[in-house]
Amino acid sequence: MHPNPLFRTEDRALIERLVEQVGFGMVFLTIPDGPRVAHTPILMTSDNRLQFHLARHNALSPHLDGAQALVTVNGPDGYVSPRWYDNRDTVPTWDYAAVEIEGNVRAMTYAELEQFLHAVIEKHEERIAGERWEATETNAQLWDRLAKGITGFEMTITALRPTLKLSQKKSPEERQRIANGHAENGSGDLAEFMMGIAR
Template identity: 40%
Template sequence: MHPDSTFRWEDRAAMRDLVRELGFGTLFAATPDGPRVVHLPVVWLDETTLALHVSRGNGITKHLDGATGLFVAQGPDGYISPDWYDLGNEQVPTWNYVAVELEGRMRRMDQAGLVAQLDQLSAEQEARLAPKPAWTRAKMTPSVFEQMTRGIVGFTLEVQGWRGTRKLGQNKPEAARLSAAEGVEAAGRRGIAYWMRNPGMRS
């Protein structure tokens, strides 16, 4: 994460909220075949346990059980032009962003755990689509669902390391930060502009 402590984010509840809101990220692991990465959706099982699933045919899958995993959730981001600060010519471009890194031990789930993870994932995401009637696997023929789940493997990540960054221009005067927020929003990056205007918010 960013070495400047000004941008350090240590509110674990807020980091959990961001991961839950995004619902998607990137899992990294060192394997005998070299470093590997997979992009996937996640859900929280409790305050320190993420659940996820990976295609059985993915090269990373056979190495995950017992490995150390690093999950990264990337929030809003955007390029910041020095012109937006209105602080003169001795400024440089930068990139503002919000990100969470979660490191911990990976454990393979049994079939019941995998199915529960899939049910929770679809329930959380379908709830966001209301008033659309929620999809559930009850709409599927059970044998078809069982056949499809054979192609994926479920894992948990027991989070032991939490690292968060909110780089939002906190090292600039408030007027400069808010001016830059106007500029980045005009450039189409409304998400990071909102965070820049509210650097103290939990999530």
């Protein structure tokens, strides 16, 4: 988390919306072989829990049940050029949104894992244009074999540490110019996020 309090928020709904929109995170844990990270789809539930799954043979999988872990979710980000400032006699920086999620992890049952998988599929199939794919299109034997190759985990969230570094130190006019710069250079999602939480 960025040390500047200007880049923090207590807006839980905004944090949850960011996690929901991204839907993908990185799980960090120190294991006997050293620090490791795994990348995974995630779901935040309404009861302050975060769910995810890893391959059964992932280095983290045998160590997560009962552990305290950290998950990070990276939202939109983009380079900020001094050409967008009133005074160009400065240096570049980076705008970004990210959330650190800390908590205690437990392994899911197979039934819970299946419920999680169906929820993830439902969520992301809704986001894609065209004819939907349904999990029932996979034959039961193949589904069972592949599902048994992964482990589901659920984290009880004990801390949420968001960083929304979105040029808040600049004037409203400069922030609009920066947002326009992001939009014109392939970071439209960052521009929308910036202006959606303008202060």
